Amino acid sequence: MEKLICANFEEFRLHKGNNLPDGDWITVTQEMINAFADATLDFQWIHIDVEKAKQHSPFKTPIAHGFMSISLVSKMLGDAIEIQSAKMGVNYGLNKVRFPHPVPVNSKVRLVGSIADIEDYGDTGLKITWQCTVEIQGVDKPACVAEFISLMFE
Template sequence: MNQLICKNFEEFKTHVGKPLPTGEWITVTQEMINAFAETTQDFQWVHVDVERAKKESPFKKTIAHGFLSISLLSKMLMDLVVVESAVMGVNYGLNKVRFPHPVPVDSRLRLHSSLQHIEPYAENGIKITWDCAVEIEGIEKPACVAEFISLLFEG
């Protein structure tokens, strides 16, 4: 796996404006979609009713919730970036979120991202703005594009 590994925040900050390694593929299964539906209580048939989706959906199969694709950003970024001095990370928010293309069940997704901005936060933290695009294998439009904001703290 390609990873950006930095010893500390100072080294990490030198990567602002640069693309990160491309993420590994993650397959979105029906089990993941069903678990997300259970957690969010969003049981719209286009997500969970396989037989109805085959007959009535323009995609001819179920599709993942848009918010499922965005919820994978934390994992995808953690897989790509390691700051060895960090002891904790926290999601802070999102800007400019869009879902340009639905994610059909059994699609493979991977992250393309870069560090847009890093600023100090509290005594021992930084606030990071990431540019993120979630690619769907074989589909031109991304599943999700967003500015993802997180906090990282050193011990």
């Protein structure tokens, strides 16, 4: 993937409304799903019990937590864009989050997104609204669709 690199906020503002480069595919492994379950204390069998999922799940395999899909967006955005003058960024919130399709273990996911809005935030910051779709390789419906809002500071 070719990363969008901007020297500073001024240059970044020129990209408002533009699409981001399509992300690289990330394989969602059972180890990642188990680690997410450990971190969130969400141990529902559909995610972590491989044998039970094979027998009783309509998907016949474990699926990733829906919130794991949205949690990957921060990493995927960082892979897609760099603002060299930014000293730090933080997650601010989410709008209109949906999980249209489950992510079966060993699926590959990637970010397809755009820069929906850029607003000033205080004296040295920006509030950015990203339109994010987490695609699943070979599946028509996405894993996640959301407006993801972050703050960046110079």
